[in-house]
Amino acid sequence: MKFKSYMVAAALAATASTNAFAVMDLDDDANDQTVSYASEVAGAVDGNGRYSIVNFGTLLDVTVLTGFTIAQNTSKYARFDLTGAVFDDAGAIALTNGTIAQGGASQDDFVIFEVNDATGDITAVTALTLAVSDYDVEAAASINYVLYEMAADAVNETNPLSAADSPIAAVVSGSTGDFTESNDAVATVAAGFTAWDFGFAGTSAISATLNILGQTDPADILNGATYTLAGALTVVGDYITAGQDITLTGDVAVGAFDLDSTATCAGTGAEHVALVADATDTSATATVVGADVALWVCVELAAIAAGELIAKGAYTLTLDTDTLTNTIGSVVYDTTTVEIPYITTFEGYNQRIFIDNRGGTDAFYTTSFTTESTVTAAGGTGSTGTVPANTIMTIKAVDLVTFTGGTRGAATVEIEAQGTDIWATTQIVDLDLGNTDTLLLQP
Secondary structure, eight states: OOOOOHHHHHHHHHHHHGGGGOOEETTOOSSOOOEEEEGGGTOOOOTTSOEEEEOOTTTTOEEEEOOSOBOTTOOEEEEEEEEEEEEOTTOOEEETTEEEEEEOSTTOSEEEEEEOOTTSOBOTTOEEEEEESEEEEEEEEEEEEEEESSHHHHHHTOSEEEEEEEEEEEEEOOBOSOOEEEEEEEEOGGGTTSSBOOSSTTOOOSSSSEEEEEEEOGGGGBOSSOBOTTSOBOOGGGTSOSSEEEEEESOOSSSEEEEESSTTSOOOGGGEEEOEEOTTSSEEEEEESOTTSOOEEEEEOTTOOTTOOOOOEEEEEEETTTTEEEEEEEEEESSEEEEEEEEEOOTTEEEEEEEEEOSSSOEEEEEEEEOOTTOEEEEOTTSSEEEOTTEEEEEEHHHHEEEESSSEEEEEEEESSOGGGEEEEEEEEETTTOOEEEEEEEO
């Protein structure tokens, strides 16, 4: 797995920031020019269910082609109507070559301008720019432009000469909720699942005992370019709290789990923080000062005790203060897993397991067991071994396991081979009646 380049993320952020000086073109029907405001930082609405937004720079300026020639020293009337918005209390409103004739006051949803130019004609392709300092908007707002011949037409909205419209603002979620990049850490059957698959193309292991479950990627939280109500682009810190607890959930009984600010898990001090397991070994938590920057989840197997192995399973990562949870990665085995749902060593039965290795290389295998609460299982001489290439191996149940307190259980066989190369069956023979029961286990 390749982890994300932060130079690319920074470049994207820099590109997005240029949108703060954009001007919306009402004649551009091909592109969505809506300015999006992040609901997470918008605060509460006013008594009318609206948010007060500030036109930062030219972020909310609107341009539109006149659409009809206005001769020198003559007037026509441009009307702008808002849907889902009104002009704000302190709003300053201006239009190229325009003077407000009606509307545009606090809480109005329209404004009419008298448009003229004493120095020359205003052609049909002349762009008029509307600048409004403040709006009060609902969850979505749009603006409509119409040019009229007479003032009365503009007031009564009759006999339009030209028109255009566009969405201008929306309050949306600025967060994707995503902040991680996942990875599969591969434990090897050849090492009894006490070491990582290391030194092979495509693997992420740093060494035979050190691997990465994944990383946090805080930039993923940004849902495109969204803004605060004051017109500033939102940043990671608006959604992810820097200082907080981070919890890894999954099987943490074996191995040491840490958060590190480097992709090689080589950080020191505050850059490398241990995830401390809870009493049930099903989660581990660390307190960090930089949850808003990239962190890698490291798994170290060097100090595990004899007889221990790291379990397969998936993990999630939670930013506790921000109550955000993502998948972070999995521990997987480099094996084909064969599940044997029923194993018996009862003396009246003869059970055998047949493993057919159709591949061109020998396949090492290991076996683990599951029993009822009153029964224990100990692996026998047949519980580990190697199936030669192009060979069928037969394993008797009595050689596979010894049960104490009962005569039955289940088994999981992990075989170091591709699934397409392995066929497995189990057969139980009733020694008294001669009946047989055969079950295909793989594929």
